[in-house]
Amino acid sequence: MNIIRQAAALTLSAAISISTVFGQETVLEGWHMKDPSEGIYGVGAEKAYELLKDRKPTKVVVAILDSGVDTDHEDLQDNIWVNPNEIAGNGIDDDKNGYVDDINGWNFLGNAEGQNLDAANLEITRIYRKLAPRFQEIESKKDVAKEDRADYERFKNAEAEILEELNASSQEFMQIDGFLNIFTAADSTARAELRENYSSEDVLGWKPEAEDVKLYQSILAGLTQDPNFSKASLTKYHAYLEEKLEFHYNPRFVDRSFIGDNPDDFSNRFYGNNDVSAPHDDHGTHVAGIVGAVSGNGIGMDGIAQNVELMILRTVPNGDEFDKDIANAIRYAADNGADIINMSFGKGYSPHFEEVHKAIKHAEEKGVLMVHA
Known part of the structure; x- marks a missing residue:
């Protein structure tokens, strides 16, 4: 009984945290296409298309550098780029660009055997792991050679940041984990005693006799009236914290070894596979939909570009991108006909920024517009 009450005491703060992160207001469908003159701060695409209706459109190729895209999505598949110089499935690099069967693009997060990277470290964790063999036993900067002190400072800063994040995330995970356990028990009891899809009215009218079930009723009475709370959002946030601890800030988790390349060797550009719909493609699919979901088909949303x-x-x-993959993807896009490169990602540290900058200059010289958000 005491354990239940202690867990219940966490309910309010945990629920508020989850609602803040995942809660959303209902918005007007297609608002992003509207114009400020209509009282809605969209991009004004509908008005733009009206003004341009007598102009012959030009096809534009937009490279989506992201987590991957569901190329079979019913609202995207008609707008997925197809490499005109590659024959699908023949195992041959028909266009001699270094990538075999790159029909819709390329996956730089995989190997030739079809294995694909999903969970990954954050860059700060990779920096720590790389420098740890040199500095983890050293207590003071005075014991470090002058030429190594910059690396030592980088290591100590990384160590401090990782420890701070692990401590904060561990505490929050314990809170959310306890809340998830008590909510799961309350939810299961309500479904058994009320009905499978119980409502807030059902919970408010519930008259349990057992003390622990009364506590469950009290918890659910508040949560079922919160429009921003759902079991799915709770589970998602729990998984997010778990990933931070197991992958993002865990130096013992080595993310990329199976790919077989050296992420610090930029002379190797040709690795990966053609599985562009690999794991964790939800963000990339979302971005691709904003850019180019099929318009006027009555399915989902209309993309901005028709x-x-x-x-x-x-x-x-699911972690930080590697500078090498970004640089190689920019070069691929520029060399294979992209007019625009869309990049919706970012990280706190970029150890090979100069190589990324070289790739950006390469794309710029080819007249490619780059958009980063």
């Missing part, structure tokens, strides 16, 4: 082909370049795992 005459677009989406070149898919999988570069972002």
Whole structure:
């Protein structure tokens, strides 16, 4: 009974935390296409298309550098770029660009055997792991050679940041984990004593006799009236915290070894596979939909661009992207006909920024517009 009450005491703060992170207000469908003159701060695409209705459109190829895209999505598949110089499934690099069967783009987060990277470290964790063999036993900067002190400072800063994040995430995970356990028990009891899809009215009218079930009723009475709370959002946030602890900030988790390349060797550009719909493609699919979901088909949403082909370049795992993959994807896009490169990602540290910058300059010289959010 005491354990239940202690867990219940966490309910309010945990629920508020989850509602803040995942809660959303209902918005007007297609608001992003509207114009400020209509009182809605969209991009004004509908008005733009009205003004341009007598102009012949030009097809634009947009490279989506992201987590991957569901190329079979019913609202995207008609707008997915198809490499005109590659024959699907023949195992041959028909266009001699270094990538075999790159029909819709390329996946830089995999290997030739079809294994794909999903969970990954954050860059700060990779920096720590790389420097730890040199500095983890050293207590003071005075014991470090002068030429190594910059690396030592980088190591100590990384160590401090990781420890701070692990401590904060561990505490929050314990809170959310306890809340999830008590909510799961309350939810199961309500479904058994009320009905499978119980409502807030059902919970408010519930008259349990057992003390622990009364506590469950009290918890659910508040949660079922909160429009921003759901079991799915609770489970999602629990998984997010678990991933931070197991993968993002865990130096013992080595994320990329199975790919077989050296992420610090930028001379190797040709690795990966053609599985652009690999794990964790939800963010990339979302971004691709904003750019180029098929318009006027009555399915889902309308993308902003009506005459677009989406070149898919999988570069972002569930963690931080690698500079090498970003640089190579930018070069791929520029060399294979992209007019625009869309990049919806970011991280706190970029150890090989100069190589990424070289790739950006390469794309710029080819007249490619790059958009980063």
